[in-house]
Amino acid sequence: xxxxxxxxxxxxxxxxxxxxxxxxxxxxxxxxxxxWRPLVLEAARRQAASAQAxxxxxxxxxxxxxTRKESQLAxxxxxxxxxxxxxxxxxxxxxxxxGHVCRLPEQRGKPLIxxxxxxxxxxxxxxxxxxxxxxTRYGAVGTRLxxxxxRQSIEEGFKGRVGLHSLATSEYxxxxxxxxxxxGRDPGKQNLLWCExxxxxxxxxxxx
Amino acid sequence: MIIMNSNREWLxxxxxxxxxxxxxxxxxxxxxxxxxTRPEAFEVTRHAFIRLLQLARRAKGLTxxxxxxxxxxxxxxxxxxxxxxxxxxxxxxxxxxxxxLKVPEKKLMALSGLVQLKDPQFNRVAIRFAAHxxxxxxxxxxxxxxxxxxxxxxNEK
Numbered sequence: 001x002x003x004x005x006x007x008x009x010x011x012x013x014x015x016x017x018x019x020x021x022x023x024x025x026x027x028x029x030x031x032x033x034x035x036w037r038p039l040v041l042e043a044a045r046r047q048a049a050s051a052q053a054x055x056x057x058x059x060x061x062x063x064x065x066x067t068r069k070e071s072q073l074a075x076x077x078x079x080x081x082x083x084x085x086x087x088x089x090x091x092x093x094x095x096x097x098x099g100h101v102c103r104l105p106e107q108r109g110k111p112l113i114x115x116x117x118x119x120x121x122x123x124x125x126x127x128x129x130x131x132x133x134x135x136t137r138y139g140a141v142g143t144r145l146x147x148x149x150x151r152q153s154i155e156e157g158f159k160g161r162v163g164l165h166s167l168a169t170s171e172y173x174x175x176x177x178x179x180x181x182x183x184g185r186d187p188g189k190q191n192l193l194w195c196e197x198x199x200x201x202x203x204x205x206x207x208x
Numbered sequence: 209m210i211i212m213n214s215n216r217e218w219l220x221x222x223x224x225x226x227x228x229x230x231x232x233x234x235x236x237x238x239x240x241x242x243x244x245t246r247p248e249a250f251e252v253t254r255h256a257f258i259r260l261l262q263l264a265r266r267a268k269g270l271t272x273x274x275x276x277x278x279x280x281x282x283x284x285x286x287x288x289x290x291x292x293x294x295x296x297x298x299x300x301x302x303x304x305x306x307x308x309l310k311v312p313e314k315k316l317m318a319l320s321g322l323v324q325l326k327d328p329q330f331n332r333v334a335i336r337f338a339a340h341x342x343x344x345x346x347x348x349x350x351x352x353x354x355x356x357x358x359x360x361x362x363n364e365k
Contacts, residue, residue, distance in 0.1 A: 005212045008223035015216050038300050041317075045298075093233075118233040126228045139223030142231030144212070151210035164233050173229035177222075207218040 007085065008139035016138070018090060020148060024080035031089050032119070039122040043131035078116075081148045083141055091120040091141040095149050097156055100163060103183045104196050112161035112196070113153040118145050146178055150202045160202025165192035178205050253331065255338035256358075257319035258290055263355040264309055279308035289320075296321045311362040333361050 001022045006015040077098040083091045093115060100114035120141040122128045129136045150160045165186060166174045171193055174180045180195040197205065213219070265275045265286075272290070276283040281301045288295045297305075297320055306316040319334060337358045 001209065003209070003212065006214070006216070006219055008219060010223075010227075013220075015219055020212065038303065041303075042298070042300075115233050118231060120231055125230065127230070136227075140219055140226055142229070143219075143222040143226050145231075147212060148210065151212065155210055167230065167232050167234060169230040170232050173226065173231045177225045177229060207213045207215055 005083065005144055007083065007090065007141055007144060010136045010139050016085060018083050018085035018138075018144075020081060020083055020144065022079060022081050024082050024092065028082055028089055028092065032092060032121075035088075036119075036122050039132065040128060043122065043128040046131045047127075079152060081145060083144055085138065089121060090124060090138055091118070091145050093118040093145040093149065095152060097152075102161055102163065102196060103194060104181055104198065107161060107196075107198060110161060111156075111158050112163045113149050113156065113158060115146070115149050115162060115164040118142065118164075120145075142173065143177075147206045150197065150206050153197075153202065159199035160197060160206070161199060162197040162202060164195055165189045166195050167192065171195075253319045253334045253338075254321050256334035257316070257321070259338050260309070260319065260355070260358060261286070261289060261305065263351055264359075267352060267355060275308075279304045281305065309359070311359055315362045333358070 001020075003020050004017050005020040007018045008014070009016045077096055079095045079097065081093045081095065082089050094117040096114045096116055097111075100112060102108055102110045102112050121137075123134070123137045124139070124141050126136045146162070149162045153160050153162050162180075164174065164180075171182075174193075174195045175182055178195075178197070179201055180197050181201065183194045183196050185191045186194050261275075265272070268275070270278065272286040273283045276286045279286075281304045285297055285301045289297055289301075302316050302320045303313050306313040309316070315330070318330065337354060
C-alpha cells in the first residue's frame with residue numbers, strides 16, 4: 001500500500017503531499033536509529049541542562065527495542081505504517097490486529113487495533129526542536145498515523161475501535177486531541193494509561 | 209485499501225491541535241527515565257565508563273588518537289572522557305563508542321552519565337568494576353578478565 005496523504009508544512013501553514021505506506025523495511029528502522037535518535041537525545045540533554053527542565057518535558061521514547069520490531073516486519077497480524085515526505089520518514093507506527101481486545105465496559109472483549117508503537121520524527125516535535133533552537137517542520141503526522149489505525153480498524157471490521165498504552169507525556173494528545181477514553185492504568189504495562197476509541201469517537205476523530 | 213480524510217480544514221485543525229504535543233506510544237517508560245541534571249550523581253558509573261574505555265583501548269593497544277579514529281569520534285572527546293572529572297560526552301560520541309566496543313548503547317549512555325537506568329544491579333556491578341582500577345600500561349590478567357566480564361555483563365539483557 002502506498003497512498004498520498006497531506007500533512008502540514010509548519011513553515012507555511014499549507015498542506016503538502018506526503019505518502020502513507022506500509023512497506024516498512026529494516027532500512028527505515030535504521031533511518032530512525034541513525035537520524036532520529038541523536039536529535040532526541042541531544043534535545044533531552046539540553047532540556048535537562050536547562051534550569052527550567054521539568055521531568056514531564058524529557059522525551060521518554062528514545063530507547064526502543066528495534067531488533068524485536070525488525071523481526072516482526074513479516075508478521076501478518078502486525079502492520080507497520082510510515083509517512084514519508086521529501087525522501088524522509090516523518091513518522092512510523094506499529095499496529096497489531098490480534099492479541100488485544102477492548103476494555104471499556106460498553107465494548108469489553110471486542111476486537112480492536114492495538115497501537116504498540118507510534119513515533120514522529122523529532123523535527124516534527126515542537127519541544128524537541130525548541131530545545132535544539134530550530135523550527136518544527138511538519139504537522140499532523142501523529143494525527144495521520146492514528147487516523148491510519150482507525151482506517152485499518154474499519155477495514156478489519158473492528159468499526160474504528162483502537163486501543164493503546166499512552167506514555168505519560170502523550171496523554172494530553174490521546175485524551176484531549178484524539179478524545180479517546182481513558183480506561184485505567186495498567187499495572188502490567190508500567191502503569192501506563194490504557195486509552196480506547198469507541199466506534200463513535202473514532203469516526204469523529206477521523207472526520208467522517 | 210484505506211482511504212484517508214482529504215478535507216484540508218480538518219487537517220489544519222488537527223495540525224493545530226497536535227502542535228506542541230508529544231504523540232509517542234511505547235512501553236519502555238521506566239527503562240530510561242530522564243537525563244540527570246546533576247553530573248555528580250553519575251560519579252560512580254562514570255568511573256566505570258572511564259575504566260571501560262581505558263581498558264578496552266589498552267587491550268587493543270591503541271592510542272587515544274587511534275581509538276578516536278577507529279570509533280569515528282574526536283580525539284579530544286576520548287582525552288576529555290579519560291582525564292576531565294565531570295566531563296559528560298555528547299550522545300553521538302557515546303553512541304559511536306558503544307558501536308565500536310560492541311556494547312549496548314543504552315547501558316553505555318547510563319555509564320557515561322547521559323541517562324539514568326533504574327537498575328540497582330547495574331550500579332553495583334559498575335561500582336565493583338570501577339573500584340578495581342589500576343594505572344599500569346599493560347593489562348594484567350586480572351584486568352583483562354575484569355574487562356571481559358564487564359563487557360559480558362553489559363551485553364546481558
